Amino acid sequence: MPLSFKKNLPHLLVLIGFVVISLAYFSPVLQGKQIFQSDIMHYTGMAQQQKDFNSQTGQETYWTNSAFGGMPTYQLGAKYPHNYIKKLDLTLRFLPRPADYLFIYFLSFYILLLVLKVDYKLAALGALAFGFSTYLIIILGVGHNSKAHAIAYMPLVLSGIILTFRKKYIFGFLLTTVALGLEICANHFQMTYYLMLLVIVLGIAYLIDAYKKKLLPHFFRSLGILVVAAILSVALNATNVLATQEYVKESTRGKSELTINPDGSPREITSGLSRDYITEYSYGILETFNLYIPRFLGGGSGEDVGKDSEMYKFFTGIGASPIEALNETKNTPTYWGNQTIVEAPAYVGAVVLFLFVFALFLVKGRLKWWLVGGSLVSLILSYGDSEPFAFITNFFIDYVPLYNKFRAVSSIQVILELCIPVLAIFGLSRLFNQFEKDEDKLRALKYSAIITGGIALIFLLFKSSLGFMGVDFVGGNDGYYRQAYGQFGEAFVEALREDRKSFFAQDTLRTLVLVLLSAGTIFMFLRKKLSETLVIVVFAALLVFDLVGVDRRYVNSDNFVSALKVKKPYQANAADKEILKDKGHFRVLDFSSEGSRAPARAAYFHNSLNGYHAAKLKRFDELYDFHIARNNMNVLNMLNTKYIIAEEEGQVFPYTNEDANGNAWFINDLENVGSANAEIKALDSLNTAVKAVTTSELLSTKQYIVDSTATIKLTEYKPNYLKYNTSNPNEGFAVFSEMFYDQGWQAYLDGQEVSHQRVNYVLRGMVIPSGEHTIEFKFEPQVVKTGSSIALASSILFGILVLGGFFVAFKKRTNESA
Known part of the structure; x- marks a missing residue:
């Protein structure tokens, strides 16, 4: 067996394992079924x-x-021409959906830990911890595919950056370019933006470390290389990036010209989304414990509480049959947090968090600080408008570029869901490091067990006395349920609270047991009762039991249906x-x-x-x-x-x-009303069949003669092409019942390009000379042509760089072996 194959065999087996695990979790795909999202x-x-x-x-x-x-x-x-980075992405996602995303979760995180010089067995364990993080599975269940897609490539981007800072300039540059290209290709710019925030935290940690070690030239050289890699990765996705940049200005993420609301009240002036919309899904402070105890706040907005629940007793008590009662309990509103709706808790794992705290006492240096720093930034920003951290979110909305373009601030927790497993696995790595003192390991074990186990024990023993912390099991919608169930309303809410308490106690006990088992495993290793390999096996079992056990409450075989139902829903x-x-x-x-x-x-x-x-x-x-x-x-x-x-x-x-009004019509009156407010208000009572309003500087108030013989008729239609024939003895102004979007729609009069303007706030309008004419509208976005050319040139350049990089590496290896 060649040495290189023997060296890489463990990694190949791990990758095969990831394929098997991904297909096993989503096993219905093997029967031809598809997940209903x-x-x-x-x-x-x-x-x-x-x-x-x-x-x-x-x-x-x-x-x-x-x-x-x-x-x-x-x-x-x-789909865009010359989008070769997308073809690479599709090659990597060769498994049936959603097993493909789970596989990329595993693969990307595994590579990150290998780059961080973690043993492959621990790297595989870390990949399981990351891939089975509950939030990452839940988003696959509801269909946030582009979000999952972007999250999956985050660890790979970090791998390239870290390689570069380790003076592996060539492979660091190539990996960063490919990984960031894949990340951008996922087309979820909110997740990519959050990754950028983590990279800034990482960069600050490396900058401080470089300053202390007098390595600033190396730091800035690496930074320069990474900037070039980022530019090239964007260029590989040029069409998508340019099209999105163009469109966002015209979308709900852009700045509005209106200064009033539909009721006439003053409107919040913003260059992006409104503050309330951005912070609608703000994580509650108390909700932080959901990361550690899955149903601390009741779980999701609709939980199946089962036959042994108080809700079942309530429904049978008011006359429901056992079957009816069971059906009613399948979607019980047990969640009692602050968010509008929650599919499931963002559970990171009791075992993972125990190892994370354990690592805090063992791991030192820049790795620890950028991971902890990234986790804290992620957690604090996820609180949104929750006090006392609302001022931080307000600062970001007001002053940090692009932050106001994204909503659902709680989703920034994907960063801590990445950072926490990395540090947790490093904790185990330090445990196995023979150069670490046993007394330091024992001290870390003692403190981590006291902190994590103590928190769970306090919650378990004093769950009825924690009202001062907000642990009262009262949900924001409980008042509505009291009214909705009339004379039974109070009994319904009381049964609901009892089931919330039951969930709280069950999962807190579950977390406590997992912490004790984790601590016991480490203790047995330190007492030489367990080998390193056996410890890894035990933790793999604990992790899978912990995370998959919670994941399958929310995403399981019940989510799969026939492929036909997915394709034709x-x-x-x-x-x-x-x-x-x-x-x-x-x-x-x-x-x-x-x-x-x-x-x-x-x-x-x-x-x-x-x-x-x-x-x-x-x-x-x-x-x-x-x-x-x-x-x-x-x-x-x-x-x-x-x-x-x-x-x-x-x-x-x-x-x-x-x-x-039809597809198009000639009007009698065109009025320039001067402002967007006036234009949209004018539509309150405007007879749109005979009059139009505009704010275009190219159009002025004018009356037109509409002869009874004047006609305009749509003769050919495609989504991106419209053709009209017109006949009018007078010059006229036609309104077309099509959305105005001048970043691509071109108007042609008898084959010659002409201008058209926005009227009636959203529609197209055009002055048409007297006589018979052919009008055509063609959607010919220049941004696609420009972007495709850039993407092609960038792909060729990157191909040359890849070949050059491997040639330099081969030559260097040849010289070293000579």
Whole structure:
């Protein structure tokens, strides 16, 4: 057996193990089933039109009319030319979803620990600790795939950075470029932004260490190399980055021109999201203990409390049959924290946190401080508007660039979920280090056992006396349940509180037992009763039992369904079938209860005003809040809303709006109202069929003669192409019932490019000369052309650098062996 193969065999076996474990956890994929993810169901509805277009034409459309009246597909899985970093990503994710993401969790973290010079057996253990962290599994269950994707590559990016700082300049540069390229390719810029915050903490720790050791030249050389790697990784993703940068300004993440709310009250002026929206999902201070005790605050917003619960007794007590009572208890609102809704606790693990605290007493140096620093920054920022840390979040929103572009601040905890397992595994590494003094190890064991075990013991013994800490088992929605259940309301809430207490006690005892077993294992090793290998095996068993046991409460085989249900999650109802008989070009608004539960359902079948996306076009979102949600028919008419799906006595039907303005029309009056506020308010009572308002500097108030013979007709339609024929004996002004987006839509009059302007806050308008003409709108985003060229050039350059890097390494090795 060649020496190199024998040396790498353990790593190959570990990787095979990761494949087996990933498939074992998501074993239904081996039966051809797929995981049902609510967010992916919404995505499927949103992206169906562009998928259909691609399958019919073999081309990619970068615009869809299926949702929100129309929007770019940049954040809907658009595929770009020369996106070779994406091809590499797809190669790495060769397993069926979501086992592919779990495998990348493992692989990426394993490489990080190897780079940190941890033994491969401990590195494999650490990979399990990271990959099975409950939050990382939960996001796969609900369909936050791009978030999971970005998190998975975080450790790999850190690996490249650390290699560079270790003077492995060539391979550090190459790995950083590839890893960061893959990270950006995941297309979840919020997670990438949080990774950047951790890298800044890491950089500060390395800078201080370099200053102390008089190695500042090396530090800045490494920094320079990493900057070049970052630039190249962005260039490999140029199209996606440039398109996102362009789109974000026009999306809900950009600055609004409005200074008023729909009710007329002053609006918060911000260059990004509103403060309330950013901090809606703020982690509670008390919720911190969820990282250590999974159902400290009751678990998720809907837990299955089972037959032995007080809730079961409550329902059977008020007359429910045993089957009915069991069904009612499957979605019990046991969570009693501050957040609006929680799928599951962000549990890091009792075993992992015990080892983390153990490491705090053994591990020294810059590694410890950037990991602890990153964890603290992550935790404090996750508190959002929770006192006493709200001022820190406010500072970041007001002064830290781009921070106000992201919501759900609690998700920044992914950073501590990365840092804590790294330091935990280093604690074990130090335990096995023969140069560490046994008395130091015993001291670390004593303190960590007292701290972690003591916290669990106090909670367990004094759970009824911790009201001063806020441990009262009272949820924010309990008042609602009292009213909802009428005369039984008080009994319902009391049963709910008892089940919360039961969860609290069960999981606190569980954590205490795991801590004692972990501490006992280390103690036995120090007393020479257990070997190093056996300790690793025991901790692997404890970790898997701990984390997988909690993970499977929330993501298990019940989440899997037939592949057909995932690929086609929506079935046409009676209203859809009736509407689909109409082969014209129009829009649909779904006001049914089914549409409310599945907001992207209408987009799956029709060009709709509904949809589901975190970054829709800002102006449409504002128009919806001001007018569509209030059923302003003049606005619905100008959007060519021909059908409204309504519901009566549980039956859906399509209401036909005979007054819809059509695809385009000539108007009598155009008024420049001067401001965005005035423009959106004017739509309150505007007869959009005969008048339009604008704020465009290129248009002035003017009246037009609309002859009875004047016509404008849509003759050809594709998502990215519209063709109209017009006939008008006079010069006219036409309004088109299409979203205005000048970063790609080009207008042509008889084949010659002409300008068009925004009217009625969201639509396109154009002056059309007298006579007969052909009008065309083509979506030709320059950003895709520019980005693709940059991506191609960057890929070629990186390929040359890879070959050069391996040549230099080969030459160096040859010289050393000569």
